[in-house]
Amino acid sequence: MxxxxxxxxxxxxxxxxxxxxxxxxxxxxxxVDGMGIDGHLRLPEFPIDDDCADPQQHFDHRSHRSWTLFGHVVL
Structure with missing residues (x-):
């Protein structure tokens, strides 16, 4: 490393x-302390946009926006 x-x-x-x-x-x-010991994957927490009600809505919104920027629309 x-x-x-x-x-x-x-x-x-x-x-x-x-x-x-x-x-x-x-x-x-x-x-880092205890990472993975209990069998759960530890991922960083990202802030959720104010106009999103929950993490799933935030993910959907960001994913759609990213695809739209690259000329693709995913419905």
Whole structure:
């Protein structure tokens, strides 16, 4: 496993530095102590948009928006 500094040093591209920063941000949201011991997958918690009632609605809204941005519409 590489350290954060080693990962940043792999490439000199701006997109790589952004990908590393995003990975660090996700890793900071995961509880490491006891991860997986009880058999449950631990995932980071993301904020839910104010106009969404629950996580499923948020997921549906974000998924639809992403597909629309790429010229696809999923119904």
């Amino acid at each position: 590489r350290s954060t500094e080693e990962m940043y040093a792999v490439r000199d591209d701006e997109w790589w530095a952004e990908a590393c920063a995003n990975t660090v941000a996700l890793a900071e949201r995961i509880e």
